[in-house]
Amino acid sequence: MLKNIATNLLDIAYDEQGEADGWPVVLLHGFPYDIHAYEDVAPRLISQGARVITPFLRGYGSTRFLAAATLRSGQQAALGADLLSLLDALQIEQAVLGGYDWGGRAACVVAALYPSRARGLVSANSYNIQDIATAMRPASPEKEHRMWYQYYLHGERGRAGLTENRRAFCRLLWSLWSPTWRFDDDTYARSADAFDNPDFVDVVVHSYRHRFGLVEGDPQFDDMERRLAAMPSITVPTITLEGDADGVSSLSGTKADARRFTGRHENRVVPNAGHNLPQEAPEAFAAAVLDINAWID
Structure with a gap:
């Protein structure tokens, strides 16, 4: 059931299923996706006693900013703070957190900085906290070409392109990032409606500029960003997931990532799956969440 709840900055729209x-x-969810990514994950969790909450991130769906003056920031600290505020608003002291892409980043931020609020973590694409201090250091050409869309959005031509062609642009990313996933028009259209949010373009552009240090963040998140700059360890029980056909993120279960998880940690590679793991491989994603819950119990 789709519901709304106000936090300090947002009126967050979220789906809630299962017993209270x-x-x-x-x-x-991540960019450019929405809550439909979990439509086949949620029933598997509910059948095992879960209360499943799936929010639209800032800039997506029917989530709205409460004040016109609030910076439409897409920075990592804002995403983490939104998740923390949602937990507070729903009076959830501790939850299992799961996500991928932007959503995985929000979950990693909360798990790293506020571990008492995370019973456990399922994170696709491994350790998802951005190292902004080194963002301008060139990567290998093979990695650089995957990030063309980020560089495109650094300029005003990219902002105009996303504004005018958001559905075609985002559909192209779906195809490039999940080359083995044969989604149909209806599946894409259900999620693409979320991109009509009036703040979508501003939040997306800010996100891809801030992570490279090209724009300032929202000052209210400065302290959180300073803490994230230390690349904090994640101490809560964690399962990381990676699709072996991910067209944007190469397999990231490296020693460099693994050392960031100082609690119980397991990395799983999902065969024949791309970037949108919960929608492409709902069984694997749900199994990871259920296994985390079993570890804790």
Whole structure:
């Protein structure tokens, strides 16, 4: 059932399924996706007693900013703060957090900085906190070409292109990032409606400029960004997931990533799956969430 709840900055729209006294799970979508990514994950969790909450991130769907003056920031600290505020508003002291892409970043931020609020973590694409201090250091050409869309959005031509062609632009990313996933027009259209949010372009552009240090963040998140700059360890029980056909993120279960997880940690590679793991491989994603819950219990 789609509901709304106000936090300090947002009126957050979220789907909630399962019994109110079930063990809470918050599942977070990425860019450019929406809450439909979890439509086949949620039933598997509900059948095992979960209360599943799936919010639209800032700039997506029917989530709205409460004040016109609030910076339409897409920085990592803002995403983490939104998740923390949602937990507070729903009076959820502790939840299993799961996500990928932007949503995985929000979950990693909360798990790293506020571990008492995360019973456990399922993160696609491994350790998702951005190292902004080194963002201008060139990567290998093979990695650089995957990030063309980020560089495109650094300029005003990119902002105009996303504004005018958001559905075609985002559909291209779906195809490039999930080359083995044969989604149909209806599947894409259900999610693409979320990109009509009036703040979508501003939030997306800010995100891809801030992560490279090209624009300032929202000052209210400065302290959180300073803490994230230290690339903090994640101490809560964690399962990381990676699709072996991911067209944007190469397999990232490296020693460099693994050392960031100082609690119990397991990395799983999902065969024949791309970037949108919960929608492409719902069984694998749900199994990871259920396994995390079993570890804790």
